[in-house]
Amino acid sequence: MKAKKVTAIILAGAICAAAFTGCGINTGATAASMKNQTVTMGMANFTCRYQQANVEDYYKSMMGAKSSSELWSKDLYGNGTTMEDTMKDSVMEQLHEMYTLQAHMKDYDVSVTKDEKAAIKRAAQQFISDNSSEALKEMTADEDTVEELLTLYTIRSKMQKAIEAEADTNVTDEEANERGYTMMTISTTSHQDDSGNTVEYTDDEKKQLKETANKIEDAVKNGKTLEDAAKDEDQQTTTGAYASDDSTLDTSVKKALDDLKEGETSDVIETDSALYIVRLDSETDKDATEKNRQNIIDKRKSDHYNEVLEGWQKKDGWKVNKKNVAKISFKNSLTQQDPNASTETQTSTETQNVESTQ
Template sequence: MKNLKRKIFLAASVAVLSTVVLGGCGKLNDSEVVAEVGEDKITAGVANFYARMQQAQFETYYSGFMGDNMWETELSDGVTYESQVKDTLIENLENMYLMEDHMKDYNVELSKEEKEKITSAAKEFVENNALADKEIVSGDEENVERVLTLLTIQNKMEPAMKSGVDENVTDEEAAQKQMEYVTFSYTKTGTDGTTSAMTDDEKALVKETAQNFVNQLQAAGNTDLDAAAQEADLEVQTATFDSDSTSPDADVVKAADSMEEGQVSDLIETDSGCYVVKLTSLLDREATDAKKTEIVEKRKTDRYDSLLKKWKKDTTVKLHKKVWEKISFIDQGVTLKQEEEEDYAVGSDQNATNN
């Protein structure tokens, strides 16, 4: 059984942490090797410091709604939140070593000023924290400096690796249409605020109401969906879309995508309810321009990912699982007490939180 033993407060230029030591957590041997990337060896000290900084971000921002046992939460069969995050973190570390090995390919190097800032931040961390506190996160000067160096290299390599993609995107490639629509939902809300699916009889009444709304529009030859909705006390919503969109509903998108500008649809029934749609634009300028940016960013990300995949394929990468397993988020809690604005403050990895 794990029992709360003590709280430690770590104040540093890298981060201000509150660490909670729980039963079953032994001292890590920082010199052990967690992984090998070609001829490079990732030590347990470097891996632990990097992992603890990331853990602090996750626990600070997510434990409030995931609960005290967030790391033990099972996301799928046999996969806990801890195991998923740790898989991402060790992959990130391996990638940073690969990027360091390929710096010369992109004429990337650290400036004298950058090196001095990294060294200064590492020294400040060491000076501002007691030995026992630093041991928990492997926070000696060498490990701190090494992690900050790797993160700085990553920040400089990423834009270099993403550069050179084709940034020309035509309106045709990115075209986003716009629709207005009203919904007749098959979901009902109880007096206590909970929602539930309607019965078949209730759905039939909703469908009848929706059909009457469409009939009145068509009988009047009216295409002003907004005015008709206001008269019927219905809410009109707006969405931009292309043929790959699934919101508000894939069947609704399919119907709207085949319509002419200004056209109002017949009744569209889906599993979730009935819809009436008006196609308001064949090319929404703002949404189309935003889609162009999204397409370019995806091209950059694809290039970045493909380079890392290729480098990893060409390099022998070996993970020492037994050593990596010694770094336990369950047995050792770390949260941010506060954050300080620093040039080389460690931030959380966004893809590690997609679950």
């Protein structure tokens, strides 16, 4: 039996209410509070369980967990924090974000339209209709709670767009520029033997690798392409692009590329872990440059949004009632279902339009 997300959370058939724990939560108790706003346990529990239902099957598959209990009790990083606690912390941060944005709607002249409110109401009603009373009780879900969450999602989307619109999106060609290159790399640290074991190179083997790199260098100087020269020595080449502020390339490799003109190939570049030969293919890789331009714009928008949000949150008095939030439990799965039932989310057009504002 499967609880699907707000777009169409549906439980296929009745579920044994005696197995559920949601009824033990005082929905009116305080989960968190901030200036002029209280987050109830009903809202916190529903949002947490909604998130659980969204990701549980994926996480089970990815981590090989056989049950909900096994999955959410995992301590992935060995720091004493379970996946359940991590998820609940994340949800509380999301609620803090959304209620903060709601409190500042007037700052950006943002509102929820009548049509949006009507669509949200219909989506909430459909959600309640589609779920069993047992499932709703487990998730502490009623129409008002579902409606409030969808409203918060809508506000967050509108506010984020309004705030990000203030960011500087003028990226110069120089800032965006990415130069295209071809690279031959020979690792000098280790390799896999015939049994698949990782083995460190000996000093003699490292000398042989250097001789191989030198042969490729000489072949290029004598007119062969880097690709053909590398292939002759059973080595491979890769292509890529980099910007002036690139931090992924080895420093020595980037310096060599910076010193090359279009079409030129470097000598062997030796680092602590590898031998390289690089060729500058183009002063401007158009596709990579445009992608980088958009990445810069996206980062500026994200940085500005976070800056504004954090500025509001500094003095809003947000406080989580950890004792109450600890009562939220992921012990019972909301995704277990008839193995013959479809696992695809069935989303109505109207509700999809509401969630597209998330």
